Structures are given as structure tokens and as C-alpha cells.
Amino acid sequence: MRAAVPWRSTPLRTRIVFLAAVFCVFAGIGIANDITDMGRWSTPRYAISVVLIGVFAIGYAASGIILRNRFWIAMLPMMAVQFTIMGFLANHYPNAPQQTQLNTAQMDRLHSRMSFDGIAVIITVCLGYIGFVHVSISEARRYAKTQTEKATLDGEMAAAREVQRVMVPEVLPSISGYAIESVYRPAAEVGGDFLQMIGLKSGRTLLVIGDVSGKGLSAAMIVSMIVGMLGVVTSFTEEPAEILAELNRRLCGRAHGGFATCLIVRLETGGRLTLANAGHPPPFVNGAELSSPGSVPLGMTESAAYTQFSLDLLAGDRAVLLTDGVPEARNQTGVLLGFPGVESLLRQGANVHAVAQAAQQFGQDDDLTVISIARQA
Numbered sequence: 001m002r003a004a005v006p007w008r009s010t011p012l013r014t015r016i017v018f019l020a021a022v023f024c025v026f027a028g029i030g031i032a033n034d035i036t037d038m039g040r041w042s043t044p045r046y047a048i049s050v051v052l053i054g055v056f057a058i059g060y061a062a063s064g065i066i067l068r069n070r071f072w073i074a075m076l077p078m079m080a081v082q083f084t085i086m087g088f089l090a091n092h093y094p095n096a097p098q099q100t101q102l103n104t105a106q107m108d109r110l111h112s113r114m115s116f117d118g119i120a121v122i123i124t125v126c127l128g129y130i131g132f133v134h135v136s137i138s139e140a141r142r143y144a145k146t147q148t149e150k151a152t153l154d155g156e157m158a159a160a161r162e163v164q165r166v167m168v169p170e171v172l173p174s175i176s177g178y179a180i181e182s183v184y185r186p187a188a189e190v191g192g193d194f195l196q197m198i199g200l201k202s203g204r205t206l207l208v209i210g211d212v213s214g215k216g217l218s219a220a221m222i223v224s225m226i227v228g229m230l231g232v233v234t235s236f237t238e239e240p241a242e243i244l245a246e247l248n249r250r251l252c253g254r255a256h257g258g259f260a261t262c263l264i265v266r267l268e269t270g271g272r273l274t275l276a277n278a279g280h281p282p283p284f285v286n287g288a289e290l291s292s293p294g295s296v297p298l299g300m301t302e303s304a305a306y307t308q309f310s311l312d313l314l315a316g317d318r319a320v321l322l323t324d325g326v327p328e329a330r331n332q333t334g335v336l337l338g339f340p341g342v343e344s345l346l347r348q349g350a351n352v353h354a355v356a357q358a359a360q361q362f363g364q365d366d367d368l369t370v371i372s373i374a375r376q377a
């Protein structure tokens with residue numbers, strides 16, 4: 001089936017013109033056969049043979065294009081059928097007897113027949129040539145257009161990747177009292193996960209992790225919009241629940257049917273974390289999944305309400321935040337890594353890089369982001 005894709009992507013008009021050109025060229029070969037036999041074919045055999053040779057040539061060309069290296073699967077049976085039919089026509093409509101001497105009337109008929117055949121061959125070959133030239137030009141133009149579009153798309157993707165560097169920074173700033181690690185692995189060139197660390201006026205720090213529905217450039221555009229909103233919203237409130245509510249209000253009607261999950265953690269001195277969740281996978285604390293109040297993702301309904309809660313990390317404690325690309329890693333049999341699999345990795349002491357690598361090796365199906373917040377003494 002994969003071999004048929006390039007043929008199917010060719011415009012229908014181009015395919016028709018190409019096959020018509022093949023018919024014309026090979027029909028000309030059929031006409032040339034009558035010239036070789038000095039015009040002794042009967043009219044029914046002549047007409048049927050010319051048409052059949054052109055039709056079978058179309059079949060050979062189509063099978064070669066569609067089946068590629070397996071062309072023989074269709075070509076050999078078609079050749080057998082063609083030779084059988086041509087043999088039947090030769091027996092049913094035998095050639096006229098060859099004349100050693102021709103009178104004037106017979107010479108005139110032979111001359112007319114040869115003239116007709118010669119003109120017909122010239123016409124069919126010219127039509128075939130015109131068809132092939134047309135296909136070559138149209139395909140060259142289509143290829144040039146495709147390359148231009150590809151270059152434009154590559155430029156857009158390069159720009160999007162630069163935006164992605166801002167949305168998911170490779171290195172997070174250090175925070176006194178905490179050791180923070182992060183890893184990000186997109187499923188496509190541009191992903192839908194986002195991660196932001198924002199310093200607040202009070203001296204505290206917000207850690208924001210989220211995931212936009214979908215992948216690629218459209219998801220990245222929504223992510224960039226959310227990241228831009230975060231800068232504005234955090235300028236007038238530092239409460240995670242209020243930030244989520246404002247993000248939700250601003251995102252509704254702008255996500256074009258999509259949505260975003262988001263988890264906000266405010267890091268304070270003394271190891272206190274204040275969290276608010278909008279439909280995002282819950283964090284893990286010391287390898288155990290932390291239960292948190294349920295809430296709907298951002299951008300789904302303006303009436304959504306969000307709550308926040310706090311927990312205290314003691315020296316040596318570790319909280320891990322992740323996107324659903326980690327537990328939703330799926331192997332070839334369709335089995336998910338799942339939250340129990342993630343919990344097992346964390347209980348064994350796996351760091352963020354080990355968790356991400358395990359998910360990728362299990363079978364990455366979506367963008368994945370993992371963040372570790374460890375309390376230092």
C-alpha cells in the first residue's frame with residue numbers, strides 16, 4: 001500500500017494524460033505491425049489489435065507505478081492474457097494471402113493502406129510525445145511548488161523551534177533551598193508541552209507545567225499564547241488557583257476547540273509548596289502519587305473553578321511533576337506504562353532523565369516532560 005501513495009498524490013488530470021500518452025505510443029506500435037505485414041490484416045483484427053495493445057500498455061504502466069518492485073504480480077498474468085487474445089485474433093482473422101504480383105487496383109489499395117498506417121503512426125507518436133511533455137512540465141512545476149512550500153514550512157518550523165526554547169527552557173534557574181532538574185522530549189519537531197519558572201515580586205517562585213491538546217505547530221501556537229498570558233497574569237496575582245482561573249477565562253474561545261492541562265506550584269522558603277491543578281496529572285512526592293482536588297482543563301468552560309492546597313517538603317524529600325506523555329507511553333502490544341509504572345521507577349530512585357528514557361524506550365507516543373523538585377537541607 002505504501003508504494004501506491006506517490007501515484008495517488010499525483011493529480012488526476014496528470015495521471016489521465018500520462019496513461020493516454022502510453023496508449024497512443026503503444027497503439028502506434030500496433031499500427032506498425034500492420035505495416036510489417038504489408039496491410040494484410042483484416043479490418044476487425046486491425047482495430048481490435050491496436051486498441052488491445054494500447055489498453056494492455058496502460059495496464060503494464062499502471063502496475064509498474066503502483067506495485068513498483070512487485071510489478072510482475074500483475075504484469076505476468078496480463079501478458080498471458082494479451083498473448084492469448086492476440087493468438088485468438090490471428091487465428092480467427094488470418095492475414096490475407098500474400099500477392100506476388102499486384103495489379104493497379106491492388107497497388108492503389110496497398111498504397112492507401114500504407115499511407116493510412118504511416119499517418120496514423122505519426123499521429124499516435126506525436127500525441128504520445130505531447131502527453132509525456134505535458135506530464136513532465138506539470139510534474140516539474142508541481143515539484144518546484146512543493147519544494148517552495150517545504151522551504152517555507154521548514155522556515156516556519158525553525159521559527160517555532162526557537163519559540164519552543166522559550167516555552168520549555170533547557171536550563172532552569174537555581175532556587176535557594178531546592179534542587180530542580182527537568183527534561184523535555186517532544187514527540188514531533190514542535191511539541192505541545194510547556195514549562196515555565198517565574199520569579200514573583202514577593203521573592204517566591206512559580207513553577208508551571210502544562211500540556212496542550214494536539215501536537216505540532218498548532219499546539220505550539222496555543223502554548224505560546226498561554227506563556228504570554230502567564231507573564232501578564234502573574235503581575236497582579238501570585239495565587240496559583242487565581243492564576244489558573246484567569247488563564248482559563250482568557251483561553252476560552254481562543255483555543256479553537258483545544259484545551260490545556262496545567263499544574264502550578266509556588267515554591268516558598270522553608271520547603272512549602274502551594275499547588276493548583278487544572279486537569280493535569282498529579283505530582284509524585286517521594287515516589288507516591290499525591291491526591292489532589294479534581295478540576296477541568298483550561299479553555300473548556302469559563303465557569304471552571306480551581307482550588308489550591310499546600311504541602312511541606314522536608315530535607316531530602318522530592319516532588320516530581322510530569323506530563324501525560326510519560327504514563328501514556330505505549331509499547332507495541334498497546335500496553336501503557338501507566339502511573340503504577342512511573343511510581344515504580346520513582347520508588348527505585350530514578351531521576352528525571354531515567355524516567356524520560358524509560359518512557360521513550362517503552363514507546364513514546366506524545367510529548368513528555370519531567371521535573372524534579374528536591375528539598376535541600
